[in-house]
Amino acid sequence: MCGGAGTRLWPASRPSRPKQFLSLTGSRSLFQDTVSRVVPLVQTGGELIVVAGVAHRHWIAEQLDELGVTARILLEPDGRGSAAAMAAAAIRIHALDPDGIAAFVASDHHIPDHAAFRAALIQAVDGARDGRIVTLGVRPTSPSEAYGYIKPAGRGLSAVEAFVEKPDAPTAARHIENGYLWNSGNFIAAARTLIAEMQALAPEVERAARAAVPTDPGAFRQTLTEAFLAAPDISIDYAVMEKTRLASVLEVDFAWSDLGAWDAIFAAGTGNSGDHVLEDSSDCLIRAAEGTLVAAVGVSNLAIIVEADAVLVCDLSRAQAVKPLVDTLRSRAPRHLDFPTAPPEALAPGGRRFADWLRLRALPTWSTLGQTGNGLFVEALSLDGRDTGRPHRARVQARQIFVYAEAGRLGWIGPWQRIVSTALARIQADYLRDDGLSRTLISASGAALDDTPRLYDQAFVLLALATVHAAGHEDAALEDTAVRLREALLRQVLPNGGFAEAGDHPYQANAHMHLLEACLAWESAGGDPGWSTLADDLVALALDAFIAPDGGFLREFFRADWTPAEGEDGTLVEPGHQFEWAWLLTRYGQGRGDARALTAASDLYAAGRRGVTDRPEIVIDALNADGSVRSRQARLWPQTEWLKAALILAETAEPDTRAILLEDAATALRALWLYLTPDGLWHDKHLPGGGFVPEPAPASSLYHIMAGFQQLAASWPALVSNGGAPLSLD
Incomplete structure (x- = not known):
């Protein structure tokens, strides 16, 4: 439990950084010490749950990451005292396990003997199983005026005869003589017991907490709804412990302090x-x-x-x-009273800065240093702008054609037509096979190195051709080339409308996603009805097979019958792809008036949002199907997909939801800025502990960056207030 206003230890402790997140008794914070103290108790099947204010989510995420510990997190929209916090936690625990026993532990206490504390909690569980609400009473070492006191009925685990407020010094001395214990503020109870006592003794607290706890069973981080604010601001002592007949106290004699003031530190x-x-x-x-x-x-x-x-x-x-x-x-x-902080960059100034960076830095850099004299785009540039000399994949050529064709459509005055023409010529001469499909890889001289026609590559060649066509590039053969490639693909279609990909994962969602993107691009560019038919089939496959019917999230890999793959492949959830599919299904659903697609898009957005960390707020690479974290690394591309999905969903959202989505879009753009360098390059992989993997900038990321800007420019007139002139690259 991470409450606290940050006043008694001012100026080090303040509302935005209360004492539990400070290092006051060693190299780790009190919160980290508490986590380390209790985490051994949950390593054989339990759960660690953190209840805290929404303003402190960044500290919790950062400090849990430093420990390498995963926890469920319940965030309060505003503090309402320990009773409401414990009620919300108990309701969440009961939903996870109706027989669950909870140890409610303060996050800001100093308890050097971790083993003794764990032993006390285990002993208290016996009382909790018998329907008692057990608190830990510490044997006093001095008559302190800083603590409340408990009068036990006996030694060890016993009933409580009285709770006593903080006394003056003479009264505290008498209490110690009479066998009173310090009230530690740690409690152990069955979730169902605490809920029942709340219903009987503090019903307003319980009702507000129940209404506020989200129902999503898979989320590891949840924010309590505004209904939580209806709870009275009251401590668990006043709300329950001083009234209940179930109160027990376990006497403990380990060193303990709540570090409530500088003298205690x-x-x-x-x-x-x-x-x-x-x-x-x-x-x-x-x-x-x-x-x-x-x-x-x-x-x-x-x-x-x-x-x-x-x-x-x-x-x-x-x-x-x-x-x-x-x-x-x-x-x-x-x-x-609090630490000064600069306001985060809003969407409008961030968007204008994004346009300038593309126009002045990225597009010139990748059209000169990033394209060879014979028209081929390089695979990557070192951060000092040098070609890494890697062979040339079809997907990178197609993605870069998309980038420069879209840049031209958005007003960039650079030589985009020449750039696109030379690159298209290499696609047609060196990549397209006699059957109309594209091979995977060629050398710098144009020699085929991998003739495999991967579905992923076909999708991007189709997207490139559609974008060039939409930009008004004069090439009458573009649509014919695209239709020939599409028909070659359709000769390989599986009975359920899907396609098998080459390689280790033949049955996957990702390649189909980009094929759907290409179909929608051709549909928008005025292509023949075949693009709409294929798009319909791909969306049906996504809704029926890719998206888990009981979770609303999208899996990555499947068996031949399109049921989830075995082992870890079948439980992989990539937050970036949740956002990317949400963006595509929203485009599709809006165009077709398809309510099922729009509902799925909303669910996928929520699933992707579970992969957003708090410090910094970025999208990580991978979760498991149960919502737990698989990889805390965070690549660049998921940040752009978060931006796109938030923007397109905001266009038709209700005002309250729109405001949330627009703030998400601004946050996603700020996340993207973490990766971009001033000279038009970027880092690709953000490490869990901070910093980036030292490696060249992959050219393929520019597709994601441009797609993010493309959606920002499209949404700008409807969403960005006081945005001024339309967002463009001219």
Whole structure:
């Protein structure tokens, strides 16, 4: 449970970065320590669930990634106290496992003995199985005014006689003499037990939480709906524990602190950080921001906490007064209540910058350094602009023809017609076989290196021809060439309307996706009715075979009967392809008025959205069918597909949904900018820990980049307010 307003440990802890995400007792954050403490308990079939505010999703994602831990995440639209958070978690757990036992663990506590804590949770489970709600009561080491107290009926696991609010020092001392325990704020209960007690004792909390929990069973990250805001803002102690007859307490004696103030951080003994020099000083806690040196002479018992915009100097004995100080800052210096952040780039300025980058950088670079004198496009350019010398695939030639033909259609004044003409001549001379199909690979001299007619390559040759035709390029044979290739393909069609691909995965969705894209391009360009017929067959195959009927997501690989492939191949879900199919099915559904296709597109968009990480917000490469992460690497191309799908869906969405989709589009464009370099090149693979794989820029990515811009330009008039002139490349 990751709540917290970030006030008592100001200025290091603030609303956008509360204390659980700080490294206060070592190299890892309190949240990471908590995850490490409990994750062994779920390694034999349990689940780790994080409940937190939506504003903190970035910290959670980043810090879980650093640990290499996967968790289900429930995000609150706004905090409503521990009762509502626990109710939402219990309802989610009960949906996953009606017999599930939950340990509700605070994410910001300091418990050095991880094994002892786990042993206590396991012991408390016995009480939870008997229908009790068990809290951990810590044997006090001193009369603290910072903690609430519990009066147990006996030793070990026992009933609770009373809960007591934070007392003054004399009262705390008496409580310790009378055997009271510190209230640790950790609870263990069966999900069904807690839900039943909520229904009886805090029904408004339970109703709001139930209404807010999404029903999607496969999502590993879910945001509670606005219904959550109807829950009263109340703690679990007030809502349930002080009223229920099921409360029990387990006495524990391991070291524990909730690190509620700077004196507690000092007492933990590991809170100092940053550069500092002390002379003739003692018993001080020093935390210096990066690049700042703290020097002190002749002082003692002080906390000196330095951040970039604020400094706290506090007598450690007055550490509890920091919270009232923060209340004073609300009127006197509100800008220092949280860390300053620059607003993210909006869609309109990002789109104009995108157009400039294509017009001034990428298109000139890839039409000069990226195309040889004989018309062939190179496969990749090193990041210093050098050809890598690889053989030339048909798909890359076709994709680059698409790029420059589309650039010409969108107003680019560069020599796109010459570029397209020379490349088309090489397609016709060196790639097209006698049967009208395209071979896969040739050398720089035009010699055939792989004569295989892959479906994937045929799709892109068809797309290139359609785009050149739509751009008004004067070549009367374009449509004849495309129809001949299509008819050659149709001679190989399978009984269900699909096609077998060459290679290790003959029955796959991806090649069909690009063939559908080519059919829709020819349909839009005024091609014969055969393109619409083939598009109808491909969409039917996608709706009936590729998309899981019980999950709304699209699989990648299949058996010969088009049921899911065996093993890991059959459970692979690529978020980028969910978005790409969503974009295509929306185009198709809007053109045909096909409600089934439009519903499928919406479901696929939601499935793709599960693959968007939080820090940074980018689309990762692969999930499993159950929604868990398979690969946290993130290639460039899924970012463009997210952009395209968000834009086209936004065009016909209701206002509230449209606003969400447009923000998604702006986020997707910002994600794409992470990959692009100022000189018109790009990185391809973002690593889970940050940074990119050091490798040349693949030419094939320019197809995705241009397709993203193509959809942005098409959606611009309807979606971008105050966007000014139409978005173009002139």
